[in-house]
Amino acid sequence: MKRLALLASALILAACGAKPPPPPTPEQALALRPADARLAALYETSCRACHAMPETGAPMVHDRAAWDPRWKQGEAVLLDHTIQGFNAMPATGQCATCTPDDFKALIRFMAGREDSAT
Amino acid sequence: MISRRGALIAGGTGVAVVAGGAAAYKVATGDKPEPPSPPSVNADGKLLWRNWSGIQNAYPAARLAPKDEGELALALKTAQGPIRPVGAGHSFTALAPTTGTLVSLDAMAGVVDWEGDAAIVRTGTRLGALGPMLAEKGRALPNLPDINKQSLGGALGTATHGAGAKIPALHGDVTGLRLVTPSGQVIDADAEKNPEIFQAARVSLGALGVISQVRIRTSANRRLRRRVWLEPFEEALANAEARWAQHRNFEFYAVPFTGLAANISHDETDDPALPRGPDQDTEFLEALKGLRNLLGFATPVRKAAAKALLSTAKPETAVDEGWKLLSTERPVRFNEMEFHLPVENQLKALEEVVRTIEKERPDVFFPIEARRIASDDAWLSPFHGGPRGSVAVHAYYRDDFSFLYSLVEPIFRRYEGRPHWGKLHTLRGQQLAALYPRWNDFLAVRQELDPEGRMLNPYLRGLFGLT
Numbered sequence: 001m002k003r004l005a006l007l008a009s010a011l012i013l014a015a016c017g018a019k020p021p022p023p024p025t026p027e028q029a030l031a032l033r034p035a036d037a038r039l040a041a042l043y044e045t046s047c048r049a050c051h052a053m054p055e056t057g058a059p060m061v062h063d064r065a066a067w068d069p070r071w072k073q074g075e076a077v078l079l080d081h082t083i084q085g086f087n088a089m090p091a092t093g094q095c096a097t098c099t100p101d102d103f104k105a106l107i108r109f110m111a112g113r114e115d116s117a118t
Numbered sequence: 119m120i121s122r123r124g125a126l127i128a129g130g131t132g133v134a135v136v137a138g139g140a141a142a143y144k145v146a147t148g149d150k151p152e153p154p155s156p157p158s159v160n161a162d163g164k165l166l167w168r169n170w171s172g173i174q175n176a177y178p179a180a181r182l183a184p185k186d187e188g189e190l191a192l193a194l195k196t197a198q199g200p201i202r203p204v205g206a207g208h209s210f211t212a213l214a215p216t217t218g219t220l221v222s223l224d225a226m227a228g229v230v231d232w233e234g235d236a237a238i239v240r241t242g243t244r245l246g247a248l249g250p251m252l253a254e255k256g257r258a259l260p261n262l263p264d265i266n267k268q269s270l271g272g273a274l275g276t277a278t279h280g281a282g283a284k285i286p287a288l289h290g291d292v293t294g295l296r297l298v299t300p301s302g303q304v305i306d307a308d309a310e311k312n313p314e315i316f317q318a319a320r321v322s323l324g325a326l327g328v329i330s331q332v333r334i335r336t337s338a339n340r341r342l343r344r345r346v347w348l349e350p351f352e353e354a355l356a357n358a359e360a361r362w363a364q365h366r367n368f369e370f371y372a373v374p375f376t377g378l379a380a381n382i383s384h385d386e387t388d389d390p391a392l393p394r395g396p397d398q399d400t401e402f403l404e405a406l407k408g409l410r411n412l413l414g415f416a417t418p419v420r421k422a423a424a425k426a427l428l429s430t431a432k433p434e435t436a437v438d439e440g441w442k443l444l445s446t447e448r449p450v451r452f453n454e455m456e457f458h459l460p461v462e463n464q465l466k467a468l469e470e471v472v473r474t475i476e477k478e479r480p481d482v483f484f485p486i487e488a489r490r491i492a493s494d495d496a497w498l499s500p501f502h503g504g505p506r507g508s509v510a511v512h513a514y515y516r517d518d519f520s521f522l523y524s525l526v527e528p529i530f531r532r533y534e535g536r537p538h539w540g541k542l543h544t545l546r547g548q549q550l551a552a553l554y555p556r557w558n559d560f561l562a563v564r565q566e567l568d569p570e571g572r573m574l575n576p577y578l579r580g581l582f583g584l585t
Contacts, residue, residue: 041224041225045224045227045244045247046224049244049246050447054396055396055397055447056397056449057400057447057449079158080155080158083165083166084156084158084166084168084172085168085170085172085451086152087152088450088451090172090207090451091166091167091168091170091172091175092166092167092207094170094267095224096167096181096183096204096205096207096222097182097183097220097222097224099165100158100159100165
């Protein structure tokens, strides 16, 4: 019984730890940039025009609640949707010179994830 | 566009509720699935390029993003043709697709200098980013198009425009430009220096080379009062001319299958800012789509329901700097045809288009836009020789848009319209020559600057009548 209680506590703690951080405010979203300068330039020219503007309906940068359901689809699906366009998302996010690796890095940044999608 | 009909939100929400209730099944089944896409990578390992609406695509052999004019000149001199400059990919026509080299100026952006009140701007600058750059100096572009995601170069190259009977399209405010030719030559041009190249290049579809920067007039960054209000379509038609004369910016939208129109005006004011509220475009369009899906089989019922639901909408007012109000988000993608008509023909053409769509195509639900644009003298400007009245017809990106060609374009052509260069049309060669008095002069400059046609993809060859 004691073991079960410990296990339950651990699960509760794990669940608390897994809780996504709160979404950024609109001002914080506007200020966010990837750390890498080249990636930041690509982000600023293309992705930011929608993913830092709440009125566009796009999932906001670092908004885990908006991104997590998408993240669960896996990197390959997200990459295809990015390159091909999907619903309101225009093809390549209007970045004509981004490579697939750029897109993967930009998706990871916007989704607030450092690990790969699974 | 749709947020300019923010006055309709109350009604739109009501429709959405209706659509989301007992008839949700019908609404859901009335929607088409996401159109099929070409693969992300082709058999040769080349990455897909696709335009904003998704109907144009290509697998370019190379993609270049020069950082300065030196790199750009070298790229144009050595790159595999067809070489096509691309901005945000907002054109619906096949201006950008190439199997050769796609050139993006995303790395050549920003305001680099000022000459009095004219800004020297690199053409890779996105319009949305240019607003705050100019505002830092208390200046603004005199006008903006509905969407501000485009690059300045792409907007100029296709004669992109806003709404305002006394305000020209964006290229009308360009007083000088720097053109990098396919041979790598860098040419400065304005009304005095290389004037023929200047008049040819101001609207040139990326066919003469790549314009790396322009000198563009700006105006004081004034606050504007924006009003959006709804009224019967017949009243909007009757009052349109007076409103174009009265307001700094005025446009209206005929909302098909509703009997209504939405008016949008902008006028300068010193009143304190009253920012525009959250954008409701998507909800409004979903409401119109819901009406289509539920009642598309019975136009009189659809109209009656729409009028009952939308007529309670309250006018909307906002006050803010112009660059924050004149463009809006367009989260719902579409395909579009827009022609620029002699002003005396504009409203007649609009009426006929609305009547034809309501008779023949109950699947259409996007509003139809009417704007007025001042004249300029660029050779391929649709506004060359006099002001024009534009009419723009949209089709949801998942819907069939063939009616634009079969039903709408014949009306526009009968009323002597000139097509928007970035929007759908079928005109080619001699048909265009008949509409543009300096057409052959433009072709002569093109031949001189690019004798081997390295900037021409198959679409442009056909457009210029060179195949």
